[in-house]
Amino acid sequence: MNNSLGAHIAFYRKKKGLSEEELGSLLSVSPDLVRDWEKDARIPSPECQNKLAQLFNVPSSFFHPEESKEKTAITETTQNRGKFIGTCARCGKSIYSFDAYGMGKVSTIVKHHKTRTIYEYEPDKQLGYDYFCADCCREILSLKTVHAEHHVEKMEKRLRKATTTSIIAALITWIVALGFAVFAFFWFDRTFWSYLVAGCSFLLAYLVFSYLYTLLLKSDWISDAFYAVMKAGFKTLPSKVQAEDALGVLKTGFVKAIFLAVSYIVTTALLIVMSVTLCFISAFTWTTARKHYLDRLSSQEAKAQEDKGEENGKDR
Numbered sequence: 001m002n003n004s005l006g007a008h009i010a011f012y013r014k015k016k017g018l019s020e021e022e023l024g025s026l027l028s029v030s031p032d033l034v035r036d037w038e039k040d041a042r043i044p045s046p047e048c049q050n051k052l053a054q055l056f057n058v059p060s061s062f063f064h065p066e067e068s069k070e071k072t073a074i075t076e077t078t079q080n081r082g083k084f085i086g087t088c089a090r091c092g093k094s095i096y097s098f099d100a101y102g103m104g105k106v107s108t109i110v111k112h113h114k115t116r117t118i119y120e121y122e123p124d125k126q127l128g129y130d131y132f133c134a135d136c137c138r139e140i141l142s143l144k145t146v147h148a149e150h151h152v153e154k155m156e157k158r159l160r161k162a163t164t165t166s167i168i169a170a171l172i173t174w175i176v177a178l179g180f181a182v183f184a185f186f187w188f189d190r191t192f193w194s195y196l197v198a199g200c201s202f203l204l205a206y207l208v209f210s211y212l213y214t215l216l217l218k219s220d221w222i223s224d225a226f227y228a229v230m231k232a233g234f235k236t237l238p239s240k241v242q243a244e245d246a247l248g249v250l251k252t253g254f255v256k257a258i259f260l261a262v263s264y265i266v267t268t269a270l271l272i273v274m275s276v277t278l279c280f281i282s283a284f285t286w287t288t289a290r291k292h293y294l295d296r297l298s299s300q301e302a303k304a305q306e307d308k309g310e311e312n313g314k315d316r
């Protein structure tokens with residue numbers, strides 16, 4: 001790679017996904033000037049150098065080619081690597097301004113009397129003044145990605161468990177409804193109405209159950225597709241260290257997973273409430289129908305007895 005200042009400006013501009021025009025408007029300069037910088041035809045003013053350093057998240061010393069030229073004259077090894085910036089906070093390797101490196105924070109936490117050092121690499125936020133070499137940035141990021149993937153897997157397992165529980169709950173509710181129907185059917189005398197009411201109720205219960213079951217399967221399918229996309233996102237993380245991407249994917253995934261979990265709970269609750277309501281309605285209908293039937297039967301009996309009594313009266 002061309003190690004000129006212009007090449008570096010172009011590299012960081014593209015990394016940020018900015019066009020020459022966009023970078024120009026961010027710095028309040030013309031796009032032609034940006035092109036001149038990138039061609040090394042002109043050098044950015046000190047003010048622009050500071051703005052560029054802030055925008056690209058690199059130390060402002062990055063844009064002092066004169067100083068680095070002085071330093072590079074001293075030793076051969078640093079000739080094409082720019083000015084010495086510092087040492088990697090993780091491995092201690094020397095970092096020069098034209099090297100690929102990142103900035104971040106080193107912190108220690110004490111847990112169960114054990115001290116653990118945590119390295120945080122932030123590509124767009126300047127957390128502190130610790131520098132990490134490119135290798136360490138990659139390693140820090142890969143650890144973060146592994147952690148994120150582990151988290152997604154855990155979430156996926158929980159969602160699958162929730163789906164299974166929902167389906168089992170639905171099945172139990174359905175069996176209970178069936179029990180109600182069978183009980184009511186045999187308890188009630190087998191007239192035309194008993195067949196009609198029991199059959200219709202059972203059909204309705206079956207339809208509601210199968211519809212909700214399909215809903216559950218559908219949302220499972222959606223979550224499968226969603227996790228496939230998420231995993232693809234992790235796999236395509238570029239070689240350039242972009243911890244922000246991993247975090248973004250994780251955050252979106254977390255929100256969607258919570259949404260899915262809530263929708264599972266709501267669907268299950270709805271399923272149970274609807275099935276139980278259906279059972280009550282069925283039982284109530286059957287009871288009422290039976291009462292009506294028995295009333296009619298007793299009134300018929302009474303009428304028959306009355307008729308008999310009248311006949312007996314005639315006989316006398």
Ligand SMILES: [Zn+2]
Pocket residue numbers: 088089090091092093132133134135136137
């Ligand atoms: Zn390192």
